Amino acid sequence: MSRFDMEGAINFIREGDDFLIVSHVQPDGDAVSSLLAAALVVRSLGKRCTTAIADRVPPKLMFLPGSDLIRNARTEEPPGRLYSRVIAVDCADFSRMGMAANWIGDDARLLNIDHHPTNDGFGDVTLIRPEAAATAEILHELVTAMGVRWTKPLAECIYTGILTDTGGFRYTNATPASLRIASEMMEHGASGSRIAEHLLERVSLAHVILLKKALATLSFTEGNRIGWVTVTRSDMEEANAQSEDLEGLVNYPRNIEGVEVGILFKEVDENKVKVSLRSAGAVDVAAFAKSFGGGGHVRAAGITLHMPLQEAVETVVGGLRGLMA
Numbered sequence: 001m002s003r004f005d006m007e008g009a010i011n012f013i014r015e016g017d018d019f020l021i022v023s024h025v026q027p028d029g030d031a032v033s034s035l036l037a038a039a040l041v042v043r044s045l046g047k048r049c050t051t052a053i054a055d056r057v058p059p060k061l062m063f064l065p066g067s068d069l070i071r072n073a074r075t076e077e078p079p080g081r082l083y084s085r086v087i088a089v090d091c092a093d094f095s096r097m098g099m100a101a102n103w104i105g106d107d108a109r110l111l112n113i114d115h116h117p118t119n120d121g122f123g124d125v126t127l128i129r130p131e132a133a134a135t136a137e138i139l140h141e142l143v144t145a146m147g148v149r150w151t152k153p154l155a156e157c158i159y160t161g162i163l164t165d166t167g168g169f170r171y172t173n174a175t176p177a178s179l180r181i182a183s184e185m186m187e188h189g190a191s192g193s194r195i196a197e198h199l200l201e202r203v204s205l206a207h208v209i210l211l212k213k214a215l216a217t218l219s220f221t222e223g224n225r226i227g228w229v230t231v232t233r234s235d236m237e238e239a240n241a242q243s244e245d246l247e248g249l250v251n252y253p254r255n256i257e258g259v260e261v262g263i264l265f266k267e268v269d270e271n272k273v274k275v276s277l278r279s280a281g282a283v284d285v286a287a288f289a290k291s292f293g294g295g296g297h298v299r300a301a302g303i304t305l306h307m308p309l310q311e312a313v314e315t316v317v318g319g320l321r322g323l324m325a
């Protein structure tokens, strides 16, 4: 079976009439945009769908049309009747959907649309393209293949997913195709400047307070090849911050001249740490993350470790140091 089964994906959507569309916990721009684009495709065919994410949608993404309808599967009880036809977007493995999995019936059929090279191929039909800069690019291809009519909301979703996953068209994953699709989306009504203002320019006050605290923890290995910052639970409380306020912090160590891997350690609780890894290119952080049960992309990956903060720092920095020696 092909990992990129467009015919299977189209049949999967045409055959169903009531879908659950889910994406990953701590959703980013591509997760929410791809989920909303998939919902617009399904609804354009006159079919019903429910959208759910096991977290709240970050306020900065609430300008996206339909974002207010996304159910929070972390705080809401699963519905009485579980879903039997599911589309998962931007999820590299089943567990990435977190508690949204509780909304899925045992005998459900699942379509897996994703661009993570570490995707484990879960589900009955897969539409996986690691060359795509964003899952939203795959949604663009699906819309085109199905002949769904372009609308401004659909165009804005696709544009947003590509903009956010390429860091504003700056990362190496941005290809000529990414820019061509973005250009096409502007022709269909997407406002590039409005979307960039929401997502690249504006920052929350909590983010700036966290940045101050995080930079005070900035540390390096000798030669500055690995740089990292830490954020504790009390930092989060004092800044009145949500997890989305952490976005972009990992780029500060990563962007420093000479740093090959930048890391953010976020203390979730006493024995749980979320690790964000960013590589300047030489080190494959996806492979490293995978060896700890995490995953992601060559230059951007994540891990959740069940240990105290200090131990997590020693484990990850020590492991990377061995790898880079």
Ligand code: 5GP
Binding pocket: 092, 093, 096, 116, 118, 275, 276, 277, 293, 294, 295, 296, 297, 300, 301, 302, 303, 304
């Ligand atoms: P971030 O550090 O921004 O949370 O994640 C960076 C990249 O790694 C994203 O593409 C994200 O989907 C992926 N990622 C983060 N944490 C995990 C994880 O625990 N498992 C997997 N498979 N991927 C992750």
Ligand code: MN
Binding pocket: 030, 031, 090, 115, 133, 134, 135, 165
């Ligand atoms: Mn993505």
